[in-house]
Amino acid sequence: MDKIIIDGPCRLSGEVTISGAKNAAVAILPATLLVNGKCHLENVPDISDIRATIKILKSLGSKVEYITRNELIIDNSNITTVEAPYDLTCKFRASYYLLGALISRFGKAQISLPGGCNLGARPIDQHIKAFEKLGATVEVKRGNVYASTKNKLSAGNIFFDVVSVGATINAILAATLVPGTTTIENCAKEPHVVDVANFLNSMGANIKGAGTDVIKVTGVEALKQSSSYAVIPDQIEAGTFMVAAAITKGNILIKNCIPKHMEPITAKLQEAGAEVTEFEDTIRVSMNDTPRPINIKTMAYPGFPTDMQPQICTLIAISKGTGMIIESIWESRFQYTDELIKMGADITAHGRTAMIKGVDTLYGCPVASHDLRAGAAMILAGLVAHGRTEVYNVHHIERGYENIVDKFKKLGAKIEFVRDNGRDENV
Numbered sequence: 373m374d375k376i377i378i379d380g381p382c383r384l385s386g387e388v389t390i391s392g393a394k395n396a397a398v399a400i401l402p403a404t405l406l407v408n409g410k411c412h413l414e415n416v417p418d419i420s421d422i423r424a425t426i427k428i429l430k431s432l433g434s435k436v437e438y439i440t441r442n443e444l445i446i447d448n449s450n451i452t453t454v455e456a457p458y459d460l461t462c463k464f465r466a467s468y469y470l471l472g473a474l475i476s477r478f479g480k481a482q483i484s485l486p487g488g489c490n491l492g493a494r495p496i497d498q499h500i501k502a503f504e505k506l507g508a509t510v511e512v513k514r515g516n517v518y519a520s521t522k523n524k525l526s527a528g529n530i531f532f533d534v535v536s537v538g539a540t541i542n543a544i545l546a547a548t549l550v551p552g553t554t555t556i557e558n559c560a561k562e563p564h565v566v567d568v569a570n571f572l573n574s575m576g577a578n579i580k581g582a583g584t585d586v587i588k589v590t591g592v593e594a595l596k597q598s599s600s601y602a603v604i605p606d607q608i609e610a611g612t613f614m615v616a617a618a619i620t621k622g623n624i625l626i627k628n629c630i631p632k633h634m635e636p637i638t639a640k641l642q643e644a645g646a647e648v649t650e651f652e653d654t655i656r657v658s659m660n661d662t663p664r665p666i667n668i669k670t671m672a673y674p675g676f677p678t679d680m681q682p683q684i685c686t687l688i689a690i691s692k693g694t695g696m697i698i699e700s701i702w703e704s705r706f707q708y709t710d711e712l713i714k715m716g717a718d719i720t721a722h723g724r725t726a727m728i729k730g731v732d733t734l735y736g737c738p739v740a741s742h743d744l745r746a747g748a749a750m751i752l753a754g755l756v757a758h759g760r761t762e763v764y765n766v767h768h769i770e771r772g773y774e775n776i777v778d779k780f781k782k783l784g785a786k787i788e789f790v791r792d793n794g795r796d797e798n799v
C-alpha cells in the first residue's frame with residue numbers, strides 16, 4: 373500500500389509556496405462549461421481531484437490542453453453529451469457542479485448521486501431547491517440525478533435553509549445564463565464562492581454580492597472567451613503550513629496566500645502563542661514555546677473552517693492544557709482522533725465535540741488518513757512525534773495537496789512518499 377513515512381520530531385524552517393485552491397478550482401473547471409469557447413486558467417493545482425474533474429469534462433467533449441503543470445486551456449465549444457459517466461462522478465462529490473453548469477447552458481444534465489463520505493451525510497437538497505426555483509425539474513432515481521427543463525429556465529428567488537458552499541456556487545452557475553435577475557439569499561461567503569463569481573464575471577457574467585449573504589445574478593445571453601484567469605491560493609493548504617510552523621516550533625514564510633482569508637486561523641494560532649506576521653501575499657508564522665490550549669468552533673466563513681479542524685486538533689493535542697473543539701458543519705469529523713490516540717494523544721470525542729488534553733510527547737506509529745484533512749493532520753502529528761510515523765490511505769491526501777511531501781522536505785522534514793512498487797515519489 374502507498375504510504376508517507378515521517379521520522380520525527382523536526383523543527384521546520386524556510387519558505388513554502390501555496391498552490392491554487394482546490395475548492396475554487398473544482399468549481400471553476402465545471403464553470404467553464406458555460407462558455408461556448410475557450411477558457412485559459414492559471415494556478416490550477418495539480419492534485420487528483422482536478423485530474424478527476426478533467427477526465428469528466430473530457431468525457432463530455434471538452435478539449436483540455438496543458439500549457440504547464442498548473443496552466444491549461446479548456447475548449448468547451450464541442451460538448452457532445454450532458455450525461456456524465458457514473459463511474460467518474462459517483463466518488464467525486466464536487467461533480468455536483470456539472471449540474472448547475474450544464475442545466476444553465478444546455479437545459480439538462482445527468483450525474484450520479486454524490487454519496488455520503490467519511491465526514492457523514494452530504495445531502496444535496498439545497499442544490500435541488502435552487503434548480504427548482506429556476507424552473508428545472510430534478511429527479512433522483514437509481515443513483516442518478518437528472519435535471520431538465522421543458523421550457524427555458526427563468527430567474528427566481530432562492531432562500532437557502534442552510535448555508536452551503538456547493539449549493540451557493542451551483543445556484544450561481546445555474547442562474548448565469550438565465551434572463552432576468554435571480555436573488556440568492558443566505559449564501560455561503562467562502563473565498564472560493566467569490567473566486568467562482570470573479571471568474572464568471574471576467575467572462576462577461578453579471579454577478580453581484582459574492583462574499584455577502586445575498587448574491588444577485590443577472591443573466592447574460594452568453595459568456596465570452598477569457599484571456600486568462602488565475603485561481604486564488606488555497607486557504608486550507610496555507611492554514612496547514614501555518615499549523616506546521618507552530619506545531620514544530622518552527623519558522624515558515626508562507627508565500628502566495630491571501631492573509632485576509634487566513635484571519636480565522638491566524639487569530640487562533642496567535643491565541644495559542646504563535647507569532648504571525650502578515651505581508652501583502654505572504655505570511656510568516658513562528659513559534660518558540662509549547663502551544664497554549666485553545667477552544668474552536670467550526671463555522672462557515674469567516675468563522676474557523678471545518679477543513680482546518682483535524683490540523684488544529686493536532687496542535688491542541690500537544691498543548692500545555694485542555695482545549696475543546698465543537699464541529700458544527702459535519703456530523704462525523706472526529707474519526708481521525710482514534711489515530712492520534714494511537715500516537716499517544718489524549719482525546720475524548722463524542723458526537724460533534726472533542727475534549728483534548730495536551731500531552732508532552734506523541735510517538736510515531738502506523739496511522740490511516742480517514743479523509744483529506746485528517747491525512748494532513750496525520751502528517752503534522754508525524755512531524756512532532758518521536759520515532760517513525762507511517763501514514764496510509766494517502767490517496768485522500770493526494771486529492772487536495774499538491775507536492776505535499778516535497779514541500780515539507782524542503783522545510784527540513786524527514787519525509788518520504790513510498791509507492792507500493794517501492795518507488796519513492798512526491799505526492
Ligand code: EPU
Nearest residue numbers: 395466494495496497498499534535536537538679701744
Ligand atoms: N447541506 C445540506 N444540504 C445541502 C448541502 C449542504 O444540508 O444541499 C449541509 C451539509 O450537510 C453541511 C452544511 O450544509 O452540514 C455545509 O455543507 P456545504 O454544502 O457547505 O459543503 P460542500 O459544498 O459539500 C464544501 C467543501 C468541503 C468543506 C465544506 C464546508 C468543496 C468541493 N468542498 O463542501 O471541503 O468541508 O464546503 O466548508 O468545496 C475539503 O476540502 O476537505 C472539504 C471537505
